[in-house]
Every structure is written in structure tokens, then in C-alpha cells.
């Protein structure tokens with residue numbers, strides 16, 4: 001335990017070594033690491049000329065080896081590992097990269113080049129932390145590094161060379177030799193980590209683990225030097241609190257800190273005494289203040305949102321979807337932007353997990369292809385643009401709107417009706433509604449068995465996204481979308497190619513003023529939270545009157561707050577609302593009961609909107 005404190009940090013985790021190399025397996029198992037071996041299928045065929053230095057090639061190959069295994073285990077075997085370790089060893093001589101020889105002649109060529117000279121052995125290592133996201137996406141966090149060792153060969157005679165080659169040893173080894181076996185006889189001197197030559201830089205690996213699992217506190221100078229494996233005593237002295245908070249890779253660290261958000265971990269002063277060295281003098285400090293991760297995360301949140309908005313607005317994800325992969329300068333050209341600015345934006349998107357970057361070439365992640373490309377089936381692009389162009393300004397005026405207690409719409413956009421209700425704004429709003437409903441409609445439509453209702457009317461149903469989902473799930477159901485004339489006249493562009501116009505009908509009208517069309521099932525999706533009390537009751541009264549007991553029902557799609565009203569998404573959204581309010585399950589129940597709906601069922605879907613089914617018996 002004392003000898004391998006950092007290695008023991010991996011105990012209890014599913015660790016996978018993505019390597020067929022018996023040497024790597026030996027090195028790691030010799031220090032007590034428990035792991036599965038899943039050799040990588042990644043072919044070592046990266047274009048070497050694309051790398052500015054050979055070690056970058058080794059690191060990238062190591063990374064690709066590990067990622068291939070992580071993805072395969074996640075997708076095919078549904079066994080997401082916690083950590084996958086990949087490595088790649090190369091020999092370099094005068095800019096040439098020597099990998100494993102193809103045959104005896106190739107081994108001869110390599111060894112005769114190495115004869116009498118000093119060469120470098122680089123091993124690139126990637127430590128990939130994996131996490132399965134809610135939507136079954138694989139989320140990875142990669143730490144990589146390389147180690148260089150210089151090896152000098154004696155002058156080798158032809159006979160020695162061929163005898164060595166005939167032993168068979170060179171064939172599965174980079175540079176065509178194995179320093180740990182017969183090949184050791186060829187070596188005059190070694191500068192650096194011997195195990196690095198054999199295929200795995202153990203010391204550097206432990207230092208990296210130390211950095212990951214024991215990051216230095218930002219507030220105090222610990223006795224753990226950044227480039228050292230931490231002193232054993234410093235592990236012994238770690239408090240449970242600190243252990244929990246620094247338990248893993250960056251995202252785990254974030255998570256652990258988040259989990260600790262309500263206790264002394266992230267905010268209050270820690271009671272753990274800390275050793276501080278100032279001007280060479282050691283001091284013990286009580287009440288060290290821990291780094292306020294939670295606050296920094298909140299503080300920086302707007303930068304991440306705005307990065308997503310800017311990349312979406314500039315259609316970065318669309319351009320990359322069209323072209324597959326592009327360099328920063330090509331993207332800059334396509335979006336009419338400066339190369340420098342584009343590169344910064346792209347790198348920020350990589351850091352946020354929206355883009356991937358390999359050898360200065362950017363491509364969309366699966367997440368971006370599915371949700372950020374503007375014409376993708378489940379794109380949230382419209383919602384992002386609405387957030388950027390409309391909601392953003394609400395929040396920049398939040399402070400004065402709170403102080404003055406006025407409507408944010410006026411504060412943010414001035415008072416002109418044109419600005420708030422102009423055609424462009426309306427279309428943007430429709431897009432935002434459309435894409436949020438596209439990703440929520442399935443969960444709302446299937447929250448309850450609605451098959452007994454043969455006609456439905458979606459009041460304020462906008463582009464018909466929920467109507468289409470209902471008609472697809474309930475083939476017997478006909479759905480009428482009832483919305484304002486200016487909405488209905490723009491719905492055509494949102495219809496799927498194969499839409500059945502006999503089962504989905506768009507009708508113009510105002511649900512507050514006009515008579516409601518007849519239906520078995522009325523739907524109010526994202527309507528109630530936005531209405532002032534008088535309008536809300538007026539509408540519910542009308543719907544209730546239109547519902548006959550036993551035969552009809554009202555389906556509501558809204559965020560249903562937990563009873564303590566702690567749901568951040570809804571509460572943050574409330575800040576930008578002009579009139580209405582978000583409600584808890586009990587509040588919706590009472591509201592609906594007051595309008596004669598005496599059977600109210602609520603289903604938390606886990607999606608953006610929850611579902612409520614209200615019936616009059």
C-alpha cells in the first residue's frame with residue numbers, strides 16, 4: 001500500500017490495458033495494478049508527415065489505440081470501462097520513425113542503421129477515463145504524455161546482426177530489438193527510463209496518476225511537487241474530505257466537487273491543517289479555504305453557453321457536417337471569419353466536447369452531428385439561436401429587471417411591438433418551439449396510454465411536432481393543431497416529407513377568444529406556465545367545458561417542479577418569464593381540480609417537459 005499509493009487509487013475501477021504487448025502487461029501487473037487486457041484493433045497507420053515531432057505521432061497512436069478499445073467495449077460489449085490505458089513505442093533515428101520490422105530484411109535495415117549510434121525511444125501513453133452518459137453516449141476524458149529515453153548501440157558486426165535477427169526476437173519490437181533480452185547485448189548505454197524502452201514508462205505514468213488523483217490545492221502549496229510522485233506521507237495525511245474531492249480524473253473531480261457542494265468540501269473552510277512553505281519556512285495552517293469549484297463553475301457557465309451559441313450561429317457544425325473534417329483556416333474561410341478567432345472558438349468547442357481535433361483538423365462529435373447541425377432531425381439549433389438572439393438579453397438585464405420588478409421583454413428588447421412580435425422573431429420562436437418539441441414529443445406522447453382517444457386538438461400546437469408524434473404512435477388518432485393565423489401560415493416548412501394531411505389538420509384560431517374545436521383529447525403544451533392567472537383560468541374553464549366526463553381528457557406538457565421547488569432548469573427559466581409561473585405537481589393538481597378535472601396523473605419524463613393527464617369523471 002505504501003509503495004504504490006497512486007496505483008492503489010485505481011483499485012476497484014475497471015481498468016483495461018489496450019495492448020497486446022506482454023511487456024506492458026508485466027510492467028503494470030508487477031506493481032500490483034489489476035486490469036483486463038483488451039488488445040486494440042487500431043491499425044498503426046497514421047500519416048507520420050502530419051506530425052511536427054515523432055513523439056506526437058506516438059502519443060496520438062496511443063490515444064487512438066485506447067479510444068478504439070473504449071468505444072468497442074462501450075458499444076459492442078456494453079461494458080464501459082472506467083479507465084483504458086493505451087501505449088505506443090517508437091524508435092527514432094535522425095527524424096526517421098522505426099516501428100516493428102516487417103520482415104528479416106527490414107529488421108536488418110533498421111539494426112544496421114542503429115549500429116554505433118545513439119537513438120531515441122519514445123513511448124506515448126494515453127489514460128482514457130470513460131463514462132457512460134444518460135443517452136448512452138460514451139464520454140471520455142484523456143490524459144496523455146510521452147517519455148523519451150536515449151539508447152546508444154555498439155558497432156554491430158554483420159554476423160552478430162544476422163544471428164540476432166535469426167533469433168526471432170526483433171520481429172515484434174519497435175526498432176527491431178528488445179533491450180530486456182538478447183538485444184541488451186547490443187546496447188552500450190541508456191539515458192533515461194529503462195522501462196520506457198521496454199514499452200511502458202512506469203515512473204511517468206505514476207506521476208500522471210498523482211497529478212490526476214492528487215491535484216495540488218489552488219490555495220496552498222502542498223508538499224507534493226507537481227513533477228513528482230507524491231511523498232507517501234502526503235497520501236497518509238490526506239483527509240477523507242480531500243480524498244473524496246480529488247478522487248479522479250477532471251470530470252470525476254468536477255463531479256466529486258459537485259457532490260460535495262453542500263458541505264465543507266467546496267465552500268466552507270476546511271478543518272484539515274495544511275502545511276504551507278513560505279520563503280523556505282514551513283507553517284501549519286488551520287482553516288484552509290478550499291477552492292470554490294462550484295462558484296467558479298457557475299461563474300464561467302455563461303462563457304460555455306456563449307461559445308455554443310457563437311459556433312451555432314456561425315454554422316460551424318453545419319460546415320463540418322458537410323465536409324467531414326477541416327482545418328481552422330478552411331472553416332474560417334467558410335464562415336467568413338478571422339483564422340485566429342475561429343481557431344480559438346474551435347479549440348473551446350473541442351474543450352467542451354462539441355468538436356474533435358486530430359492533427360489540427362477539426363470534426364464534429366457524434367453529439368454535434370445529432371443535435372447541433374441545423375438540419376439534423378433532432379437538431380436543437382433553433383433553440384440555441386432563440387437563446388442567443390432573444391433569451392440572452394433577458395438575462396443580461398436581469399439585475400435591473402429584478403430591482404424594478406418589470407417585464408423582461410420590455411427591458412431587453414425595447415417597447416416596439418415589431419421587435420417583440422415581428423415576423424422574423426415569430427419564425428425564430430417557431431423554430432425554437434419546434435426543435436424542443438421534436439426531442440420531447442416522444443416522451444410526452446408515450447407518458448400515458450392515449451390510444452382510446454380518436455381525436456385530439458393541440459391548442460397552441462405551433463408547427464405540429466407533438467401532433468406528428470401522436471399520430472405516429474397512435475395510428476387511429478386524428479390530430480388538429482389549433483394556433484394563431486400567423487403561426488399556421490408558416491407551418492409548411494416544418495412538416496416531415498411523409499406527413500399524412502388527412503390525420504394532421506392545421507386550423508387557425510385563438511384559443512382564448514374563439515370556440516375550441518371538438519376533440520376527445522385536448523393538449524396544452526408549454527402554454528399554461530406562460531399565462532397570467534386570469535387568462536389561465538379562462539382557458540382552463542373553456543377546455544373543461546369542452547371535455548365531456550368519462551370520454552375526454554386534457555394532456556399537458558410542462559416542466560413540473562418538485563414539491564420543494566429546487567429544479568434549477570425551471571427556476572432559471574422563470575427568471576426570464578414575462579407573466580406566468582412554473583408549478584409543482586401539487587399546484588397543477590389543485591389548479592386542474594378547481595376546473596373539474598378530478599383525476600390528475602403526473603409523469604416526470606426526465607426529458608425537457610413532463611406530462612400531466614387530467615380527466616373529468
Ligand SMILES: Cc1cn([C@H]2C[C@H](O)[C@@H](COP(=O)(O)OP(=O)(O)OP(=O)(O)O)O2)c(=O)[nH]c1=O
Nearest residue numbers: 019020021088089173174177178179197198199
Ligand atoms: C525498443 C523496444 C521495444 N519493445 C517493444 C515494446 C512494444 O511492445 C513494441 C512496440 O510496439 P507497439 O506498437 O508500441 O506495441 P505492441 O504492438 O507490442 O502492442 P499494442 O500495440 O497492442 O499495444 O516494442 C521492447 O519490448 N523492447 C525494446 O527494447
